Amino acid sequence: MGQAVAALDLDIALRQGTFQVDAKISAGPGLTVLFGPSGSGKSTLVDLVAGLKRPDRGRIAVDGVPLVDTAAGLWLPPHRRRVGYVFQEARLLPHLTVRQNLLYGRWFARRHLTPDSPTCESVADLLGITHLLNRRPAALSGGEKARVALGRALLALPRILLMDEPLAALDEARKAEILPYLERLRDHAGLPILYVTHAVAEVARLATTVVMMDQGRVRALGAPSTLWSRPDLMDLTGGAEAGALLDAVVSHESGDGLFALDTPAGRILVPHVPGHLVPGTRTRLRIPARDVLLSDRPPQGLSALNVLPGVVDDVREDADGSRVVRLDCGGAPLLARVTRTSASVLAITPGQPLWAIVKAVALDQGS
Ligand SMILES: Nc1ncnc2c1ncn2[C@@H]1O[C@H](COP(=O)(O)OP(=O)(O)OP(=O)(O)O)[C@@H](O)[C@H]1O
Known part of the structure; x- marks a missing residue:
């Protein structure tokens, strides 16, 4: 039997200014949280997967598909990577309805459609936004906008979903509204999610795997319950x-x-x-x-x-x-x-x- 292919396989080095990132991650399916202090390199890793930054050396593959491999001279530009990047603010197009915003994501994926691809209806159902399809963004709450942005990313058929502190700009009530949908995505969307957060509550609720970043390096990688029980990581998990x-x-x-x-x-x-x-x-x-x-x-x-x-x-x-x-x-x-x-x-x-x-x-x- 062959070895299982990691959902996310990353081994890269990048120097930016005086900051050196040197990270090796091999994560299985589900939701992988990047956790660590401010300035430890979490967003840099997300940007490297998205293709917004270029490593000095290394390789990144998603479900076995290489996105960059410096040794092989491979560099897929961001628009060819099929990564879904969900930003803190929803960035919906104000003149389009929710359905049109969702289908905007689909347009970019038209060449990759298969009979099994999620549809506008299935994604709207997953995210509980079916009743909003004919509204425009101005008539949506912050939490609803965030769900539409997630749906748009999913309909673009990404290989991986990248989320950099997606809940940081929302108040507690909006966070509570979105969390169950993030769980559904993790469990039913069938694609790996790389998720940056500082919030232990989000780790507790969402993480399949946690990568502890510290000064540009991976200090530890594992199940949340294991990492949160390790005394040697208390400087990161404590406080x-x-x-x-x-x-x-x-x-x-x-x-x-x-x-x-x-x-x-x-x-x-x-x-x-x-x-x-x-x-x-x-x-x-x-x-x-x-x-x-x-x-x-x-x-x-x-x-x-x-x-x-x-x-x-x-x-x-x-x-x-x-x-x-x-x-x-x-x-x-x-x-x-x-x-x-x-x-x-x-x-x-x-x-x-x-x-x-x-x-x-x-x-x-x-x-
Ligand atoms: N273009 C750049 N040139 C030079 N240094 C940079 C550049 N981009 C980021 N850095 C530095 O790299 C380090 C890591 O930044 P990064 O944004 O990845 O950290 P982070 O862990 O995501 O932090 P936060 O939790 O505050 O968002 C920081 O010290 C930052 O100042």
């Missing part, structure tokens, strides 16, 4: 948003409007989130370290629903002097942020058994 990402399966409704989710760390109860928690569904939970309390004995008489026993396996001091404690809960990591005083009162040391108390409201329901 105010430090927390654990746990893969979970929805088990059952437990009454009182609560749902039981099975995670490697144990059973966790979460409040109902409309339309999402169907038993058997795979999901991901984000548990911020600041919302986890620690106790050196099983807590009694507390209203918190989720108490998980664990063993301390790492303690680090954060920039503000607080301690981030990593607990091993049955093989899965949980992070808790405690003050320096609490850490010394509990005399927290590796190997010590502790109980993590997670406030139900602190749980953030993901994909």
